[in-house]
Amino acid sequence: NAGVTQTPKFQVLKTGQSMTLQCAQDMNHNSMYWYRQDPGMGLRLIYYSASEGTTDKGEVPNGYNVSRLNKREFSLRLESAAPSQTSVYFCASSELGRVNEQFFGPGTRLTVL
Amino acid sequence: SQQGEEDPQALSIQEGENATMNCSYKTSINNLQWYRQNSGRGLVHLILIRSNEREKHSGRLRVTLDTSKKSSSLLITASRAADTASYFCATRSGGGADGLTFGKGTHLIIQP
Numbered sequence: 730n731a732g733v734t735q736t737p738k739f740q741v742l743k744t745g746q747s748m749t750l751q752c753a754q755d756m757n758h759n760s761m762y763w764y765r766q767d768p769g770m771g772l773r774l775i776y777y778s779a780s781e782g783t784t785d786k787g788e789v790p791n792g793y794n795v796s797r798l799n800k801r802e803f804s805l806r807l808e809s810a811a812p813s814q815t816s817v818y819f820c821a822s823s824e825l826g827r828v829n830e831q832f833f834g835p836g837t838r839l840t841v842l
Numbered sequence: 843s844q845q846g847e848e849d850p851q852a853l854s855i856q857e858g859e860n861a862t863m864n865c866s867y868k869t870s871i872n873n874l875q876w877y878r879q880n881s882g883r884g885l886v887h888l889i890l891i892r893s894n895e896r897e898k899h900s901g902r903l904r905v906t907l908d909t910s911k912k913s914s915s916l917l918i919t920a921s922r923a924a925d926t927a928s929y930f931c932a933t934r935s936g937g938g939a940d941g942l943t944f945g946k947g948t949h950l951i952i953q954p
Contacts, residue, residue: 733884762941771930771944772885787941819884830875831942833884 731755733834735820741840742810750805750837752820760823761803762787762831763795765816772819778803810841847945848931854951861918863948865931866911872934874907874914875942879928888916888929918950926952 736751754761759780764772764787774787778797792814794806803822807814817838821831849864867874873892877885891898891907891914898905904917918925928949932942 764941764944769946771932771946772942774941774943777941788943821885830887830890831885832887833877835884836882 735834754822758822762821763805764819848948852949865914
């Protein structure tokens, strides 16, 4: 039982390049999330997927797109990376419902030059 | 916007002492959760307290919630070096989303 896995762990991009961050969970959770964490800040919600087939914007969705590929996988895409997107990205999952704890992946450290 | 704000931003204590961190939030909540983040790692859920609860215990952790003051505190008793980490409070996002809104965290250092 690996929990929540993310790939890659580290990535360096040039401004304007695109990339997709991958996330998968093996806990049969319905809901999945993408957050970003900047230095000295808490996590901010980018997008979430309450259940398979649905996605919704969070607090900071601009510059990102997501795909809920199936119940296990939720990917985050940067179409044209900008230096302001330099951050650590975390994927999380939870059971459907507002009272449940979230389980986090180890994060992807992204640098955009 | 940050819903929760932790206080203090940083805390350094001796091993064996108790550590108290506070969290204030702005809007009504369904529940409040505390997470721990070790350096370079993902967040780990510690404890959840519902809006109709006032106090909750889990091992060496004690959480209180005062909805009238929109505040919560996390107490770690008999601290250990392994407790060195950042601690975040989190509440359900105010926009109806199912995601959480996190504070900026308290960085706790336990001196051996």
